Amino acid sequence: MSSKADTKPILEFRAQNVNSEKCPFVNTSVEFTLYPGSCLHLAGPSGAGKTTLANYIAGLLPPNQGIKMLRSTLGINVETCKWDESIPTGGRVGMLFQQTTLLDSLTVAGNVCVALEHCPSHNNFKLTEEEKRSTIKRLLETVGLDYLRDGPKRPSELSGGMARRASLALQIAQEKHLIVLDEPFAGLDLITAVGVAKELESLRRDKGTALLLISHEPHVVDVVMGKATKSEALQNASDHSNRVSAEEDSHLVKTVTLQRRGSDFDSVEQSKTRKYPSTYGKDASQRFILKVWDYLLYSLPLILLTFLASGLAISMLSADILRRVDVTDTVLSIVRKEIKPVIQMFTGEEDVNPMYTMMINMKVKAMLDETIPPAKATLYALGMAKLFVLEIGPLITALLLSGRIGGSYAGEVATMQSASQNKLLTTLGISPIVWTLLPSLAASWIASPLLTMAGTILALEIGAYVGPWYGIGIMSDYRTDVWNAITVPLRLRGVTSWSENEGWEHGGKTIMESVYSLLDLRCTFSDSYVDAMIEISTHPIIFHLIKSIVFMSIIMGVAEISARHDPNLTPRGVPKVITTSVVMGSLFIIFSDWAFSQLLLKRR
Known part of the structure; x- marks a missing residue:
């Protein structure tokens, strides 16, 4: 090992506690320096701010905004975060997350390959396929995985220890100078944890990679620091008295302990000003209210904009067609053809006086000019009312909500399914269907008719302005005709x-x-x-309501079945569930709309 004097530090860090009421730790400051091959154990109780500092160092918080957020929200002022200037930004730091994170859409080998291809040190040259395969094989074997046996597996097929090892292989492939490890041993059995720790210790010593280690397993940390062998760590797992004390740490292996700030309720005065944690959402009625608010608030702009566009298009098209329809010449030609024999019969004249024909034509034209415009206006109003109330109003809303509400619900349930939250509900004695479906279904039954009604009213009101603009009727008569059409x-x-x-x-x-x-x-x-x-x-109003509720029931039913179909769903399958739900829901809605149309035909 090189001495401290002749080793250039990778990172110098110092954070100050500037607000004791907000800062999660009571230390006046937290400072450390990391060198190549060093290991810093950031210790302390949960909630002391270890992960927050690690995320900042890993670059997961925006440099400028992150500093402001830490200071204003947590009372932490980062005074120094100085990296070795010779290290490119992309090659500075990687992170092994507290929850093992791999790309679920790729195999283990695929994950390592992605990390390898995006390694900062490989920017200037490309590896051949053979070189990639051999490198991936070497990396997996370095962390104790088998290339042919474990490489083809998906992340969901790995045990906890294997997943941690695969994640570590990604970080090794990136050849970063510093790796932040947030609870890398959590959830692992002791033997597996010590095995992973030994791989980390080898990485630190052989590659010179610096480690910033957050862990509550001090006996396993000793293995990473080289203070204990695998057998000693297993032997001392329940006996911490044999651990090397912090005072014996060298500059390469060091422990910095954060002391957590006491509870706000430790003080009687503080407890009076603090609010107890919210439990809102535990009752079905509360989840129902949240869903109603969600479905109405976020769907309303989409519905209104769609009906605004469709109302404008259909009303303009209908009004323009009616305006262009002129039956005057056709009627007059028929009158001239049919009235001539009648006049001849009454007058007994062979040749009809042109004056008679002209007078009759003028009278018929006056009658047409008086009756056709109101008839067009009434036809326009009836067409708009029937079209939007009975036909396309509920259909447009349902197709939109199939994506907005159905897709959202399917994604929510599928995410719970992939994260084993539905299994958790079952173990708690709660039906997952009752927990999610019933409040959401009830909320959708309220939201869908209201949204359909709001969109239909907007579209019909648009027609009141478009018709007169094209010379078809007047607003007051249009509104009266529409009202009479839907309240028969x-x-x-x-x-x-x-x-x-x-x-x-x-x-x-x-x-x-x-x-x-x-x-x-x-x-x-x-x-x-x-x-x-x-x-x-x-009946128009009842039909409007029934279609909205039936369509929404179809949407929610398809989403429910799609999301719960696979009991072992992984995050990779969530997008497919959402897509299936939206597409199948829309197809069932179109078929149901045809069935409703057949029902209308049966009305006498």
């Missing part, structure tokens, strides 16, 4: 009876007879209750 009376005997008698029936009937008469849900044109159900369900 139900052709039920009870409704008709109430309407004709303006309330409770009289004429000698008892109260009960009047009630039975009002509750008669049969149609005025049929005794079949099937016809009555069709009459009620196809």
Whole structure:
């Protein structure tokens, strides 16, 4: 080992505690220097700020914004973070995360290959395929993995120890001068942990790589520092008395301990001003409120913009077509053809006086000019109302929400599935379906009709401005025609009876007879209750509501099935679940819309 005097430091770091109320550690300052081949053990209880400092050193916090955030939020002022200027920025530091992190879409060999290809020291030359294979084989064997047996595996197929070793191989492939290791031994059995520690110790000694090690396993840290052999670490696992004290550390192996700040509730005065941690979201009603807020707030702009565009396009197209339709010449030609024999019959003249024909044409034209514009305006209003209320309004909303809500829900459940959160709920005695589906489904049943209604109203209101602009009707008449089109009376005997008698029936009937008469849900044109159900369900407003709820139920059902289909789902499969949910949900919606159209055709 080289001496401290003739070794140039890789990193000099110093952080100051500038706000004792915010800073997670009570140390006045934290400072250390890292040299090639050195190992710094950053010790201390959980929550003392070790990972925060490590993330800053690893460059995971933006240099300028990170300093401001640390100072304002945590009361930590980074005074010095000086790197060896001869080391390129890209070759300074790598990090082995607390939760083993590998690219789930690649094999172990693929992960190492990516790290190798992006190694800063390889920027000036390219490795051949054979060189890559041999290098990947060497790197995997360096950390105790087999190239042919373990290289083809996906990260989800690895045990905890194997995953840590594979992650370490990535860092070795990058040839960084410093590797930050955040709890690299957590969750590993003692033998595996000591094996990984030995690989780290070899990396430090043989490659000269500096290590910044965060760990609560002091006996394993001793192996990395070279203070204990594998057998000694196993023997001393439960006996820390044989550990070398911090005072005996050299400049290459050193321990810096952070002391955690006490609880805010240690002080009676502080406890009065502090709020207890929130548990909001544990009840189904709370999750329901959050979902309603989410679905409405974030979906509304998308719905309104889509209906604004579709309302403009359809109303402009409809108004322009109606404006261009002119039946005057056609009607006049028919009148001239049909009226001539009539005039000849009444006058007995062989040749009809042109004055008669002209007068008739003028009268017919005046009648057409008086009747056709209102008819066009009414047709325009009816078309807009029927089109958006009965047909494309619910369909457009459903197709949009299939991606916005269905995709979001499928992604949420799939993420929980891949992270074993659904298994956790099961072990807690909670049904995962009840936890996620019921609040989300109830929220979607509220959000979808409201969003559909908001979009439809906007599109119909756009029509009120577009029609007059094209010379089709006036706003007040348009709104009246639209309202009449969507509030047509139900052709039920009870409704008709109430309407004709303006309330409770009289004429000698008892109260009960009047009630039975009002509750008669049969149609005025049929005794079949099937016809009555069709009459009620196809009423524009009810039909609008039913389609929205049915479409939303299809979306949520498809998302639920897609997300829970694979009990061993990995993060790699989450995007596929979302895509499947959106595509299949949209296809089922289109098919269901056709079925609803067939139901409308059955309306008499």
